[in-house]
Amino acid sequence: MIKTAREQELLGAIDPGKIPFHVAIIMDGNGRWAVEKGLSRHEGHRQGVETVRETVKNSSELGIKVLTLFAFSTENWKRPATEVSYLMSLPEKYFKSELPELMRNNVQVRLIGDREKLPRKVQKAVEEGSEKTKNNSGMILNFALNYGSRAEILMAVNRLINDTRDGKIKGGINEKTFSQYLYTSALPDPDLLIRTSGEMRISNFLLWQLAYSELWFTDVYWPDFSKVHLLEAVFDYQRRKRRFGKIQDSER
Ligand code: IPE
Ligand code: IPE
Ligand code: MG
16 A cells, blocks of 8 residues: 555654554544435444454554454443444454454454443354454454443442452452453553544543543544554654653653
8 A cells, every 4th residue: 555655754753662552542433424424324333344454454563562442332322223233233244354364463352341231143253253363462452342431340349349258359459459350450551542533532431541541632533544643643642751640850
């Protein structure tokens, strides 16, 4: 594919030694993208899957180690049944066509969210995707499906209560212990959060884990999010000063 001038420029300017380890994306704006083009919302979601394919490839090539994609929230069940049902048909299609490519790119698929309440066919598709890619050692592709951060926190609290009752936890609960009870237990917190479509909110996504993430927003709708936008986000990220509450030597 031909690289645009801006893409070339960004590729030259990005420091390969400082790629964010974990990038999380709120993939928003499929519906508006479609409606503005006179298409059905389904078309927006279909195109959104194409952007997922591209973004997975681009992220893995760039050296991102964990990519978490918000695909369906616990609140998205409130949408019309036809839209929910269309969205629930996508994981199966995605894995069917994408597995060979995921294998070629050494990508390991995982899922975060309440899988029990997902239709059986979705559970099966994601479980197969995870199972077949579990020995891949490249980028972790973490799909957030039926994910809600408040529900996740409550799940962790309830499990903690049970384990405390069973005597499995001695002493108090610290941040590290708490993190281990979340769906993301095995993963470091996101370094960079991207949200598309111009909305400036978190929408119940990774509330605990985003405590110190760098946030990057763009007006671009998810179906139009391309490599150049990913590079812009990473380039911007590399120019941020992450203080974690401290001050840097140069600021003393
Ligand atoms: C994101 O696009 C996909 C999901 C939330 C499932 P939307 O469907 O939210 O698109 P808009 O925000 O209505 O444009
Ligand atoms: C957030 O998008 C959820 C996903 C991207 C899956 P929404 O479109 O559901 O968010 P709100 O409703 O605008 O906050
Ligand atoms: Mg939306």
